[in-house]
Amino acid sequence: MKPLAIATAACLPLALCFLSSAPTLAESAPSSTTDVLTVATFNASLNREAPGQLLDDLTTADNAQASNVAETIQRVDPDIILINEFDYEANATAVDLFRTNYLEVPHNGAQPVSYPYSWSGSVNTGVPSGFDLDGDGSTTGPSDAWGFGKFPGQYGFVVYSKYPIKNDQVRSFQHFLWKDMPGALLPTKSDGTSWxxxxxxxxxxxxxxxxxxxxxxxxxxxxHVLAAHPTPPSFDGAEQRNKKRNFDEIRLWADYVANRADYLYDDNGAKGGLTEDANFVILGDYNSDPLDGDSYPGAIDQLLVSPQVVDTAPTSLGGTREAELQGGANLTHRTNPAYDTGDFSDDPRPGNLRIDYVLPNVGTQVEEAGVFWPTRDDELFRLTGLAPFPTSDHRLVWSKLRFPRSLTPSEPNPSTSQRETPSPSGEEPRLANSGAHSGLPGVAIGVGAGGALLLARQRARLRSRA
Known part of the structure; x- marks a missing residue:
């Protein structure tokens, strides 16, 4: 028996060697997903009434609203953020000023945030059409611009990123004609002729x-960050020109990610959409609630129930509480108020709505998602407040995401002539931390059959009040 015992003892070091090496091998295996990315969208209401006003406001570091916007962003610390309603100007000076004078400056104990990369581009808002688009007998009003606006660039947007933007592969669709979308919901007059x-x-x-x-x-x-800000589906008549345009603006991305965009051409003339294996996240204020408000039926559901898209369903306790406290139209809403992202209590007809979205591709792991909407007893409620709002009537929406990692380099998209805002320095991006105020826990969504079931249950919760 002793030889057997000796032999067994002799094998132990070898076995322990194999056992101790196993974790090292496991740790060295590449992850199938990216590290967690915090991705956000925020209609920050940094639009102004005349060209140059935003630039003037950001030249110094003492604009109260801009400080509130910056602090809100710092509290969440996203890796990538789209800011809607940030007036565009060709030199992108305002983009740099907001970064250096506000985002990179601490506010009320919140840590500065640095974005070496950013993008802004020209928009259709405020660009005169020369036509009487709204039928009021004049061709010079803000409703007669190609997008509602008092001057070119009003209500533009900017994307800030801690990671490099592939400038030579950016695609824009500013000039794609509405009539060239197959089956476009072009508005008509009461007699059936074109509006x-x-x-x-x-x-x-x-x-x-x-x-x-x-x-x-x-x-x-x-x-692929897919950024947009479709027109509000209101301020029109029986022809529903804005409702239908909003629907088709949302449809553009639905087709783009679903291999249905053969008709679509970008501003350089290149056609088509994303490949089926592409990672993307759709961001922005889409001015469409799934069940309430003025949307054309099914507008945002083109994305929310798309097989290519994950509805991260961000929530907040503040949204629920405000719907209860404000009452009015909120009491008849069908969308769960925990999902609301906009406070429209000063207009009793729509009430508060879910209209801002962070929607990644299927296969993305959603670790947490939230709406920055503190309750009234929270110290940070000063950043959201009540009308007249100290920051914006929208709330920042964020999701913590793990995207499927690319195993091979991505094929480049057709390039475009859109410009990127120059980086202020060669500073390397840094990872986000998790200093977010969400109010309610986020929703984790799995992949495969279980994930589909959870998504279905999630959609059911979305359509019922808490």
């Missing part, structure tokens, strides 16, 4: 601002 003449339709862009695909390199994996 717009052929002359108008031959120049009418679908996008009220612009739609832009920004490929971002996240440690070798490309994430």
């Amino acid at each position: 717009y003449s052929d002359e108008v339709l031959n120049a009418f862009p679908l996008s009220s601002k612009t739609h832009v695909d920004l490929p971002i390199d996240v440690d070798g994996t490309t994430i």
Whole structure:
């Protein structure tokens, strides 16, 4: 028996060697997903009434609203953020000023945030059409611009990123004509004839601002940030010109990610949408609630129930509480108020709505998602407040995501002439921390059959009040 015992003892070091090496092998295996990315969208209401006003406000570091916007962003610390309603100007000076004078300066104990990369581009808002688009007998009002606006660039948007933007692969769809979308919901008069003449339709862009695909390199994996801000589906008559345009602006991205965009051409003339294996995240204020408000039926559901899209369903306790406290139209809403992202209590008809979205591709792991909407007893409620709002009537929406990692380099999209805002320095991006105020726990969504079931249950919760 002793030889057996000796032999067994002799084998133990070898076995222990194999056992001790196993964790090292496991640790060295590449992850199938990216590190956690915090991705956000925020209609920050940094639009102004005249050109140059935003630039003036950001030249110094003491604008109260801009400080509130910056602090809100710092509290969440996203890796990538789309800011809607940030007036565009060709030199992008305002983009740099907001970064250096506000984002990179601490506010009320919140840590500064640095974004070496950013993008802004021209938009259709405020660009005169020369036509009487709203039928009021004049061709010079803000409703007669290709997108509602008092001056070119009003209500533009900017994307800030801690990761490099692939400038030579950016695609924009600012000039894609509405009439060129197959089955477009073009508005009609009561007699069934077109609301717009052929002359108008031959120049009418679908996008009220612009739609832009920004490929971002996240440690070798490309994430396509799909940014837009469709027109509000209101302020029109029986022809429903804004409702229908909003629907088709949302449809553009639904087709783009679903291999249905053969008809679509970008501003460089290149056609088509994303490949089926592409990672993407759709961001922005889409001015459409799934069940309430003025949307054309099914508008945002083109994305929320798309087989290519994950509804991250961000929530907040503040949204629920405000719907209860404000009452009015909120009491008849069908969407769960925990999902609301906009406070429209000063207009009793729509009430508060879910209209801002962070929607990644299926296969993305959603670790947490939230709406920055503190309750009234929270110290940070000063950043959201009540009308007249100290910051914006929208709330920042964020999701913590793990995208499928690219195993091979992504094929480049057709390039475009859109510009990127110059980086202020060669500073390397840094990873986000988790200093977010969400109010309610986020929703984790799995992949495969279990994930589909959870998504279905999630959608059911979305359509019922808490």
